Amino acid sequence: MGRAFARRTSITLEGVNFVKANRFGRLSAVALVAAGALALSACGSDNATNTGAGATSSASGPKVTGTLTGTGSSAQASAVDAWKQGFTQANPGVTVQYSPDGSGAGRKTFISGASQFAGSDAAMSTEELTSAKAVCGADGALDLPVYISPIAVTFNVSGVKELNLTADTIAKIFRGQITKWNDPAIAADNSGVSLPDLKITPVHRSDDSGTTQNFTDYLAKAAPSVWTDKSSQTWPASLPGENAKGTSGVVKTVTDTQGAFAYADDSAVSGSLGKAKIKVGDKFVALSAEGAAKAVELSKPADGRAANDLALSLNRTLTDSSAYPIVLVSYHIVCTAYKDQATVDLVKAWENYVASDAGQKAAAAAAKSAPISSALAAKVKTAVDSIKVKS
Numbered sequence: 001m002g003r004a005f006a007r008r009t010s011i012t013l014e015g016v017n018f019v020k021a022n023r024f025g026r027l028s029a030v031a032l033v034a035a036g037a038l039a040l041s042a043c044g045s046d047n048a049t050n051t052g053a054g055a056t057s058s059a060s061g062p063k064v065t066g067t068l069t070g071t072g073s074s075a076q077a078s079a080v081d082a083w084k085q086g087f088t089q090a091n092p093g094v095t096v097q098y099s100p101d102g103s104g105a106g107r108k109t110f111i112s113g114a115s116q117f118a119g120s121d122a123a124m125s126t127e128e129l130t131s132a133k134a135v136c137g138a139d140g141a142l143d144l145p146v147y148i149s150p151i152a153v154t155f156n157v158s159g160v161k162e163l164n165l166t167a168d169t170i171a172k173i174f175r176g177q178i179t180k181w182n183d184p185a186i187a188a189d190n191s192g193v194s195l196p197d198l199k200i201t202p203v204h205r206s207d208d209s210g211t212t213q214n215f216t217d218y219l220a221k222a223a224p225s226v227w228t229d230k231s232s233q234t235w236p237a238s239l240p241g242e243n244a245k246g247t248s249g250v251v252k253t254v255t256d257t258q259g260a261f262a263y264a265d266d267s268a269v270s271g272s273l274g275k276a277k278i279k280v281g282d283k284f285v286a287l288s289a290e291g292a293a294k295a296v297e298l299s300k301p302a303d304g305r306a307a308n309d310l311a312l313s314l315n316r317t318l319t320d321s322s323a324y325p326i327v328l329v330s331y332h333i334v335c336t337a338y339k340d341q342a343t344v345d346l347v348k349a350w351e352n353y354v355a356s357d358a359g360q361k362a363a364a365a366a367a368k369s370a371p372i373s374s375a376l377a378a379k380v381k382t383a384v385d386s387i388k389v390k391s
Contacts, residue, residue: 083362102205105208
C-alpha cells in the first residue's frame with residue numbers, strides 16, 4: 001500500500017493523560033465503547049472504516065514534542081489514526097507519521113533505522129531481533145502487543161451474508177480444491193442457504209503481510225491435512241486466485257468481484273460483504289472482538305524471548321466456543337534504547353498512550369478491535385518504562 005505519510009493533526013488540549021484502567025476485563029463492553037465514543041473524522045488512512053475518540057484520560061503527564069515516525073501494518077492503520085488523533089491533541093508539539101506499507105516493510109524499515117517504531121501483525125523473528133541490535137543497541141528490540149483484531153473470512157455472493165465454514169473447507173477453497181459456491185462441502189454445513197453455481201475467486205495479499213502469516217498459521221494448525229504449507233508472511237505463489245496489495249486492496253478486490261473469497265482484518269471489511277462463522281469445537285462461531293480477545297487469553301507467551309519482549313504464541317486449535325480462532329495480535333516494535341533522551345521520552349509517551357485505557361478505547365471505536373487486558377497492559381507499561389538512552 002505505498003502511500004504518503006498521513007497528514008498531521010494539530011488540535012490543542014491541555015495535558016496528556018494515561019489511565020491505569022478499569023479495562024474491559026472480559027470485554028463484554030466493547031460494543032458499548034464503540035457506541036459511546038465520539039466520532040472522529042478519518043486521518044488519512046485508506047484502510048479506515050471509522051475513527052474514534054477516547055483521546056483524553058484522567059491523569060496528567062509531561063508533554064513531549066518532536067516527530068515520531070512509524071511504518072508497517074495496514075491492518076492497524078485505522079487504530080493508528082485514532083491514536084494519532086488522541087496523542088497529538090494532548091501533545092500539540094508532536095507530529096506522528098505512519099505509513100501502512102505492510103508488516104514486512106515496517107520491520108525492514110525499523111531495522112534499517114529509518115523509523116522509531118514498526119507496526120507489525122507478526123512478532124520479530126529471531127534473525128530480525130539480532131539484526132535490530134545494530135540500531136537499538138545490545139539489548140535489541142521489543143515486541144509490544146497493542147492491537148487485537150479478528151481476521152474476517154469474507155466473501156461476495158449476492159444474497160448471502162453469512163456462511164458456516166470449517167477450517168478444512170476454507171483451506172480447500174484457497175488451494176483450489178473447492179471451486180464453486182454450491183460445492184457439497186459448503187452446502188453440507190449451510191442447510192437452507194441458497195448457494196449459486198458460481199465460480200469462487202480466492203483473493204490473497206500480494207505483499208509480505210502479518211495478516212497472511214496469522215491466517216496461514218491458522219490454516220496450518222487447524223487444517224493440517226489440507227494446508228501443507230508452513231505459516232508465512234508470503235502467500236504461496238503456486239496457489240490459484242487474485243492478489244492485491246494491502247488490506248484495503250484485498251477488500252476492494254472482493255467488493256468488485258462477484259464470487260470472491262478472502263481473508264482481511266475485520267476493521268476494513270464493509271457491511272456489504274459476507275462473513276463466515278468458523279467451526280470451533282462442535283459449534284460455528286461468529287466473528288467478534290470479544291471472541292478475538294478470548295483467543296488471546298487462551299494463548300501463551302512465545303518461547304525464548306527476553307524478559308520485556310511480549311510476543312505471543314496464539315492457540316489456533318481452540319475448542320472453547322466463546323473464542324474466535326482466526327485472530328491477529330498486532331505489535332508495536334520499539335528499541336530498548338535510543339540515541340537521545342528526547343526520542344526516548346517521545347517513544348515512551350506514545351506507547352504508554354497507545355496501551356492506556358483511553359488509547360485502547362479509541363482503537364476499539366475506530367477499528368472494531370478488542371482492547372488488551374489490564375494484565376497485558378501492565379506488562380506493556382513495564383516494557384515501555386524500561387526503554388533508555390544508549391550508553
